């Protein structure tokens with residue numbers, strides 16, 4: 001049994017202003033998709049520099065809609081990273097297409113551009129890079145490969161609100177980018193997501209697809225200017241964002257840079273505290289220059305050859321010392337469903353598989369006090385000292 005934690009793995013940073021925004025929305029008489037959603041979309045499009053931002057009820061929904069809008073269908077293949085949350089590849093399967101996993105870089109755990117091309121076949125239609133832990137993928141190289149083979153690029157930016165790649169915010173780089181406002185992400189609406197694109201045709205199509213495939217959302221149907229008939233254009237989805245979410249999101253957006261500064265500070269404190277420890281290597285964070293990490297997760301890679309315990313044993317010990325931890329991620333291709341359906345075996349993606357057994361995420365969120373950070377460091381050092389050979 002796990003003891004009560006002194007520092008939990010995550011706690012969302014929500015304040016009075018978010019509370020007020022929710023109450024205001026509840027009292028306004030308009031709680032579903034409406035003016036707050038539109039305002040949140042506008043703010044998000046401006047923030048990222050994307051032409052269009054479409055609010056949805058999760059990043060998973062955004063990823064699914066992106067695949068539908070890109071025309072991904074039965075028989076197609078979509079290349080993605082095995083170091084991700086199942087949602088990234090599940091949505092490919094929802095389209096009756098096949099997820100193809102390509103190995104990651106050992107220091108950032110982002111998809112390795114040099115290995116993508118060997119996975120491309122005549123059936124390949126899209127690439128979904130995942131900006132793991134908030135560090136930008138090598139987008140120039142990925143976009144070059146995509147253009148060469150006429151593939152759509154859909155970024156999984158669930159970790160990447162605020163990530164910058166070569167002076168461009170993630171959201172304004174590829175064909176479509178999918179963000180998450182899930183409870184643990186850099187900003188949150190409880191549940192929620194946003195899809196950005198610079199392509200008006202895709203934006204128009206997704207706007208219709210996300211709400212039943214009908215031509216007018218409820219707000220426009222009953223808004224000023226009289227009644228407009230709606231028309232069913234596609235067998236669409238129920239993926240719309242609603243105004244209670246959006247009202248929280250609008251407040252959270254104003255906090256992005258303050259949250260980012262605190263996250264970066266904590267990453268620096270951890271990096272310094274753990275430097276020189278033989279049993280672990282912190283993930284490589286993108287720093288300086290014209291790119292910027294969103295510092296979504298603080299991940300350490302265990303050097304198992306220097307340790308006399310497994311990652312899981314060390315994880316449990318840290319938890320027993322009162323510190324919550326996470327695992328991001330056990331390689332997706334080796335999870336039960338994927339193994340059984342596609343026959344994946346250990347050995348096909350060596351870097352991802354190594355990471356799968358050696359990653360450990362420590363608490364990283366703006367609500368951590370300096371004393372919490374010290375508690376985490378003390379617990380980690382104590383456990384590693386005990387288990388280092």
Ligand SMILES: *Cc1c(COP(=O)(O)O)cnc(C)c1O
Pocket residue numbers: 057058059060061084085087088130156158159179180181182192193
């Ligand atoms: C959280 C997460 C998702 C899913 O986000 P939801 O908003 O919960 O649907 C997708 N991809 C990655 C990498 C994630 O971490």
